[in-house]
Amino acid sequence: MNGNQLKTMLPDGYLGQDIPKLGFGLMRLPKIDDATERDAPTDAARVQQMVDEFLDAGFTYFDTARAYGDSEATIKKTLVDKYPRSSYQLATKNAAWIGAKTAEEAKAFLQTSLDTTGAEYFDFYMLHNIGAARTKIFDDFGMWDFLNDAKRQGIAKHIGISFHDQAPVLDRVLTEHPEVEFVQLQVNYVDWNAAYVQSGACFETAHKHGKPVIIMEPVKGGLLANPPKDVAKVFEDADPDASLASWALRFVADLPGVVTILSGMSNIEQMRDNIKTFKGLKPLSESDSAVIERAQEVFNSKDLIGCTGCHYCDKECPKNLVIPGIFNAVNQYRMFGNFKSAKGNYDFEGRGIKAAECIGCGQCERSCPQGLPIISLLKDASALFDVDDEKKEEPEK
Ligand code: SF4
Ligand code: SF4
Structure with a gap:
């Protein structure tokens, strides 16, 4: 099954239904002098321009994480210190599996995120990268109860998980933890039917449990904006004026029950192209879906x-x-x-x-x-x- 063949499975008024559907993923922010070192400092001036244009265009959702270098500190300077707190949604995540030796250290990550962003509360707070052996670390550290406490205290308005594993694992996690309000999933046209990522099956599993989905990696770390030439040709033959990224975004924008779609934008040009796609969003026609299916086939032949x-x-x-x-x-x-x-x-x-x-x-x-x-x-x-x-x-x- 392809994404646009899914029917809405969530009730009207589901969590996040009214949030604009392009979200700003803050994992791949521009670095000073375009340095490629993962710990190189972020270019806050360029991020400021992006944040301003993003909000100006009517989009409101920002997704950061402690694990994204200086992303939380950058969003304090460029968003939290400059705009009213009620004018945007801010999400961050707790990666207990990076650098925490004890439950106390893992739990302290939330306060660190609050201090670093200055945000006072998070609209969406997640256990980061649930799946494989990482889930046990969250279990052992009592992070599910901790998540519930954060919600009770109002520090986390909505609690959820970002997830990287297969659909049966997601089914088990959501059965054991009905308090999870939403799931952040990797979804794109290449991974929809992929054997490991299982975007499509995971998406349907989340909906089966009544959870709306935040979509991440719609452009697969930028790969779908610059795919192999023969994949690009499939799209260019169908519409020479559409950007390659716009096809990837339209594929996920067709899915029902989505909170927002996070694009990890790295420069203002990508942002403008993404904004253009979402401002004039065209649902996929049958022939558009056929084009994407052809591109999927060519892509899958590349290994x-x-x-x-x-x-x-x-x-x-x-x-x-x-x-x-x-x-x-x-x-x-x-x-x-x-x-x-x-x-x-x-x-x-x-x-x-x-x-x-x-x-x-x-x-x-x-x-x-x-x-x-x-x-x-x-x-x-x-x-x-x-x-x-x-x-x-x-x-x-
Ligand atoms: S197996 Fe160990 S040494 Fe090799 S890449 Fe992974 S972490 Fe590094
Ligand atoms: S997706 Fe790539 S960068 Fe991320 S953990 Fe796996 S190998 Fe490393």
Whole structure:
């Protein structure tokens, strides 16, 4: 089933129904001098321009997290300190699985988020990246009761989860925790039927439990704005004037029972294109859906690594491997076939730390929301790139 064939399963007046459907995801904010280091400081001046234009255009939802570098601090300067608190919704998340050794430390993350953003309360507060072995950490630390307490105290107006695992796991979590009011899910046209991400099945599971969905990764970490040439051609043949990102956004905008759709915008041009898409939103026609189905088929033939560049994995790596940078270079090679350019990217984005340095400790795999077999994928990357350039300038594809 495709997204636009779903019927509304939530009652009229569901939580978040009136929130404008483009949300500002604050995970990939622009860095000063466009630095690519994950901890490089955010360019607050450029973010300010984006926040101002976003609000001016009538959109109101902002999604940050403690795990997004200096995103919470940046949103304090650019949003919270400048606009009335009632004029926007702010969401953040508690990633107990990053850096908390005790329940007290994990619970203290909420106060840190309140202090860092200055927001007084969060409209939407989530346990971050529920799924795989991470769920047990939230269970062991008593984070579900903590979430309920935060709601009772009015610090969290609505409580929920962001989720990365398969549909039966979501079904179990929502059965055990009916207090969850909404679910944030990765949904896009490539992952709708994907074996691991299961966007479509997860979406239907959330609705089965009566939970509205906040959509994340609609453009799959930017990949669907710059897909392989033959995928792009499918869209360009259908409508040469529409941006490639607009197709991805229209696919998810057709879904019912959605609170908002988070686009992780990194510059003002992306924001303007996204705003244009949502201001003149056109429902998908039957022929539009057929175009997307064709693009899905071409995309699925590429064998790309489903990395979204979230960087959760390399926070844990004892060898400081820049895992998403390495995977991006592999995907670049698989998409465009230019070894020299992909190898240049491998050296640049990987900061010169080779995939071969991986010691197989497995820390990264425990954090990966996409469930990627990182160790084995790094071996493939090493076989492709960790070669003597003189001997192997242009390997076979
Ligand atoms: S398995 Fe390799 S890449 Fe993953 S954390 Fe360990 S050393 Fe780093
Ligand atoms: S490998 Fe997984 S955890 Fe690492 S950046 Fe990619 S999606 Fe995120």
